[in-house]
Amino acid sequence: MPQSLDFSSPEGFRSGFVTLVGRPNAGKSTLVNAVMGKKVAITSNTVQTTRHRFRAVLSRPDFQMIMVDTPGLHKPHDALGEELNTSALKALEDVDVVAMLIDATKPVGTGDAWVAAQLARARARKVLVLSKLDLVDAQTVEKMRAAAAELAPWDHVTACSGATGEGVEDFVGAVVSCLPEGPRWFPEDMDTDQPLEVMVAEFVREKILRSFRDEVPHAIGVRVEEMNYSRKKNLDSIRAIIYVEHDSQKGIIIGKRGAAIKQVGIEARADLEQLLGTRVYLDLNVKVKKNWRKDASQIRRFGYGEGL
Ligand SMILES: Nc1nc2c(ncn2[C@@H]2O[C@H](COP(=O)(O)OP(=O)(O)OP(=O)(O)O)[C@@H](O)[C@H]2O)c(=O)[nH]1
Numbered sequence: 001m002p003q004s005l006d007f008s009s010p011e012g013f014r015s016g017f018v019t020l021v022g023r024p025n026a027g028k029s030t031l032v033n034a035v036m037g038k039k040v041a042i043t044s045n046t047v048q049t050t051r052h053r054f055r056a057v058l059s060r061p062d063f064q065m066i067m068v069d070t071p072g073l074h075k076p077h078d079a080l081g082e083e084l085n086t087s088a089l090k091a092l093e094d095v096d097v098v099a100m101l102i103d104a105t106k107p108v109g110t111g112d113a114w115v116a117a118q119l120a121r122a123r124a125r126k127v128l129v130l131s132k133l134d135l136v137d138a139q140t141v142e143k144m145r146a147a148a149a150e151l152a153p154w155d156h157v158t159a160c161s162g163a164t165g166e167g168v169e170d171f172v173g174a175v176v177s178c179l180p181e182g183p184r185w186f187p188e189d190m191d192t193d194q195p196l197e198v199m200v201a202e203f204v205r206e207k208i209l210r211s212f213r214d215e216v217p218h219a220i221g222v223r224v225e226e227m228n229y230s231r232k233k234n235l236d237s238i239r240a241i242i243y244v245e246h247d248s249q250k251g252i253i254i255g256k257r258g259a260a261i262k263q264v265g266i267e268a269r270a271d272l273e274q275l276l277g278t279r280v281y282l283d284l285n286v287k288v289k290k291n292w293r294k295d296a297s298q299i300r301r302f303g304y305g306e307g308l
Pocket of ligand 1: 022023024025026027028029030031131132133134135160161162163164
């Protein structure tokens, strides 16, 4: 039997779903990538980077930990915000473990207390994670541990750095100890169930968010229109559209004589070639679609909030 079809699991095997929650920018996507040992989620300094809910699956001989990466919980300002909030709260239902990340570089605030209060309603086991451990000293970590412990009754309190990897195995151990005994849900060699088109669109969006942080925050959506693989050339030809809200944003993204979008294309292509294991031809176009973020049905059409 090919390995990918082998779902059998030994006695005592643990498996289950864990969702990562926390304020925007807390480091959720970075931690998912660190746990997986490779990039499956996009990260950026811009808050609310994560829009798609997806699963990353860590398989070891004695457990399978399925991570559901959620958009940050926050107070909504527009329809997109509401959609993200709803999806974050929904993610608390039907999971075995909720891991709440608190950025160790910031004092525990009312925002964290608000998220912890939402968590109190979930029946799942709860793990608190102080993130960005590499940026703080030991004394701060101890203070943060004490403050965080007050927020809710946690099963475990851990600290780690998704950037350096320090403490990441402790985090995995804490989560796994909370998982119930269960079957292998996914084939051992499958590490994400996110459709390729969605990952491709997200990788392109990450590059744009990084390049134009201040000029176009949140005002972009990326949709992959076409993806064709040629076995002969080992080449993926991808056509994607970048949607913006205003003409001015279109100008910024394209840049002088197309220089800016060319740079985005070069960077995205490098990542995509790694992701897909093929050569990539990437055709990016920019279109203006006024107020697309304000209309929740449009948001669904763009794929955000779907399948939640
Ligand atoms: N130094 C350091 N930086 C980190 C660490 N984890 C995350 N960051 C940075 O913090 C920023 C936000 O990280 P993300 O992983 O995108 O945060 P997120 O919680 O997924 O953000 P949203 O998608 O907005 O909810 C990025 O610039 C990361 O590079 C860490 O452990 N150490």
